Amino acid sequence: MDVRPLTPDVSVADQLKPQDLTLVKSLGYRSVVCNRPDGEAPDQPLFESIATAAELCGIQTRYLPVVPAAGVGPDHVEQMKQFLDELPKPILAYCRTGARSTTVANAAMAAGNDR
16 A cells, blocks of 8 residues: 555545555544546455445545546546545545546645635
8 A cells, every 4th residue: 555645634545455444544544535446457346345444444435436548527526526525534545556546636626726
């Protein structure tokens, strides 16, 4: 798990596994956002398994898949902005490498500053 802070309240990471959620909790994260669609790779854990492990740790989760070929769209940005506004902080967003999560989180934070 490679965690990269974007701000004090928002970080990104590569693919999480259910067993990572205890470490995520110990690092102080209170929310997790998945930006990776289920089924993208055969060895990828389903979001449901991440959400179940997170719930056991007292971490809130949201699912906002971004398909790599389609990229980040305005709907993704608006939904991520809503998540960043409503979820307990700090928030950890993840995808395969962290790149999509970085893009959508940065765009959502920029959109929030435009208001």
